[in-house]
Amino acid sequence: MLKMKGNEIFKIAVRAMADSAQEAADAANFKPEDIDWVIPHQANLRIIDAVAKRLKVPMEQVVMNIHQYANTSAATIPTALDQYVREGKIKRGDNIVSAAFGGGLTWGSMSFTF
Amino acid sequence: MNTYSRIIGTGSYFPEKIMTNKDFEKFIDTNDEWITSRTGMKERRVAEGDMYTSDLAAEAAKKALEMAGIKATDLDGIIVGTFTMDTSMPSTACRVQHKIGAGHCFAFDLTAACSGFIYGCNVANALIKTGSAKKILVIGAENLTAGLDWRDRGTCILFGDGA
Incomplete structure (x- = not known):
């Protein structure tokens, strides 16, 4: 059975996701204004909000499908990416920063140009 | 280069x-x-x-292959980020390999909970950069x-x- 201490994890999740996303953005030389999209793991709207603020990226550029599909763990990021690609929102050449956090604890980020 | x-x-x-x-x-x-x-x-x-997880993964894989314009047999490897594998052996990745008709390629599951897809992309990127593989299917499925x-x-x- 899946068990979780959500309240205790919240702060660690925000810090770990924001720090690693920042590190990945720096590694790719992405300044806040260079980032077209942020694709965060879809675990909780408040975590996503906090991570976007830390990266100085407005919520309109944050990819979201949590309202429709909730937390699908490892599937949140690829499904959100695919959805936005097929809707024509994410285009070739867009700079993207993606960050995840999960049980373990595990976390990681990646920056790429689509 | x-x-x-x-x-x-x-x-x-x-x-x-x-x-x-x-x-x-x-x-x-x-x-x-x-x-x-x-x-x-x-x-x-x-x-x-x-x-099962491999069924969800295989359906997503078929769409990705179609968009990429490549065949399953063109793949050098399959990585499935998941912690809800159908069985621990065979791996979900091996089941996907069978379900999509991929040929001889490596296939393994990567367990990192919600970070599974990011870890999978980083592993695939490293394998491509070192010349070990050219085309890798990375899936996050649960x-x-x-x-x-x-x-x-x-x-x-x-x-x-x-x-």
């Missing part, structure tokens, strides 16, 4: 059954307003019956609802299935 990786196609798949926040009101002490305001979630998908405690109002509302 430096070698770089590129995403040449994407795909996703969700099971058809939708479970709304309201559906939970029937069997646990919760409501739509509480779930929405605390999580941002309105609905989630639920895999039913004989649908059948989470099969392992939920439906009496725990703190967790069962949070998760869905998809790939």
